[in-house]
């Protein structure tokens with residue numbers, strides 16, 4: 001298996017937020033195949049968000065290597081990593097994903113603002129706006145009904161789906177989501193996960209979702225438990 | 241959509257707070273540009289008032305007061321000078337011409353100047369321009385009056401209008417009802433105090449004072465116009481006179497002779513030097529005004545900085561979204577600088593427009609009321625440079641929230657800390 005078939009490859013990673021601070025992450029080995037859907041679970045404070053910060057290129061590990069979509073992240077400077085994220089990674093937050101002063105459609109198209117690569121990719125789908133409409137539609141938000149609406153007229157569940165459309169426009173290769181369903185009720189959570197995994201599969205996009213909720217597992221190909229992955233954590237069942 | 245577009249949309253969503261920043265910048269730019277304009281116009285308006293005059297001679301006071309009351313008709317002479325001393329020097333071989341000036345009377349708030357025909361020949365303004373007549377001619381008869389353009393316009397006087405000259409500076413007690421003057425000439429506008437002056441002959445000035453003198457009044461006898469015409473009127477005093485020389489080289493020797501005149505204390509000044517002295521007095525006030533307007537500008541900048549800094553915390557989410565779509569911390573900082581630039585640019589342009597508009601609307605009124613002739617209505621190149629500098633400074637002020645925002649978004653990481 002060549003590294004290009006891997007979306008993520010982490011080797012001998014350690015990470016702390018501050019130079020002399022506590023080690024938050026210690027991961028010997030993690031690989032995620034391209035085009036798969038992975039759920040990373042773990043209790044709060046187990047380093048899930050820190051890991052996503054590394055996967056998105058916002059920060060780099062203190063030691064070790066992280067390869068994303070074939071690119072060694074530690075070889076890039078901060079600006080190049082930001083550019084890499086603009087081009088190749090879609091990000092979904094727990095909530096407040098949208099800019100309130102833009103319309104729904106504009107929020108989706110926002111991903112193409114810092115990335116000519118994603119703009120170009122969107123052109124294959126008929127142009128940036130056409131692709132934005134396509135994804136909104138795929139996420140069951142009729143673009144003619146919702147496209148021009150202000151953000152604050154949507155429910156949280158609908159806002160999260162707009163965030164998925166924005167993460168997916170321009171074919172980024174990797175989508176990461178940090179607790180995307182924790183603000184949703186059960187019905188919306190099911191709908192959200194069904195849609196996101198379906199659309200990612202259709203577009204052959206690698207999806208990494210982190211959550212403290214293990215019950216989400218049935219929507220994913222793989223599940224990784226932070227408590228086994230991250231050896232910086234105290235052993236399971238032992239007090240911290 | 242680009243980052244500019246995004247900045248403007250974001251600002252628009254906060255338009256009411258943004259508007260306050262813009263307005264305070266507008267006001268301070270109005271002040272900065274307006275004060276500067278008034279200063280320049282005051283200078284050129286003053287500098288244009290007299291030209292081609294080598295010396296101004298009057299009673300011994302300061303150079304600036306003499307200049308002010310003789311040329312600008314501002315204030316009053318404390319002392320007059322004798323007609324005899326004027327005659328002594330008028331004969332001097334170094335002197336080409338003199339223009340005697342006798343001030344002190346007024347007509348509905350406009351000053352009345354007693355002078356001679358020389359005034360229309362030798363008084364020059366701006367860059368050596370002579371007075372011209374819009375209509376009519378110089379005074380000849382004792383009761384002829386030649387009026388400035390503003391007087392004619394404001395009081396709706398034409399050739400043939402009757403004018404009553406008051407003794408002193410108005411107030412309406414001492415009307416010379418018996419001796420109405422007739423307008424025989426209207427001067428073309430000059431943009432100088434000449435426009436707001438009524439000119440009569442020195443003899444006429446003397447006549448009204450004879451007729452209205454305390455002796456005459458006590459006796460209850462008034463002479464009629466023809467009786468006055470018949471008198472051999474000789475002015476006894478004048479306020480000042482202008483001197484033109486045959487050759488400029490004699491200016492200092494003549495000045496010395498006048499200053500040392502034994503008959504009475506006289507003083508001769510060079511208008512250019514007196515003007516310079518005037519500016520050095522005024523420049524303190526100018527500097528103070530400028531300092532105040534710059535302080536107002538600085539406080540407007542601080543207000544804007546406060547607004548941007550105060551907004552940073554509640555905009556953490558907005559920044560995180562931008563980071564998520566690939567904005568670097570530098571982009572976040574740039575966003576702040578662009579917001580500041582947009583606010584300052586809008587404020588500065590509004591300020592410039594307001595000054596320009598105010599000028600266009602108020603120029604006539606200021607000219608009539610304060611004798612300040614406002615020149616250019618359109619922004620000058622210098623003003624545009626100033627506006628550019630203000631916008632640049634505003635963008636630089638934006639660097640402070642920019643650095644804060646950059647640091648904040650770096651520290652937050654992508655997802656932000658719970």
Ligand SMILES: Nc1ncnc2c1ncn2[C@@H]1O[C@H](COP(=O)(O)OP(=O)(O)O)[C@@H](O)[C@H]1O
Pocket residue numbers: 017024042043044045046047048049050051651652653656657
């Ligand atoms: N941006 C950050 N800067 C500094 N420390 C952080 C930051 N984000 C998280 N941490 C710290 O990293 C540790 C792991 O937290 P986190 O990665 O958020 O775990 P989880 O998402 O699983 O709850 C915590 O101690 C937290 O305080």
Ligand SMILES: [Mg+2]
Pocket residue numbers: 048049050178
């Ligand atoms: Mg977290």
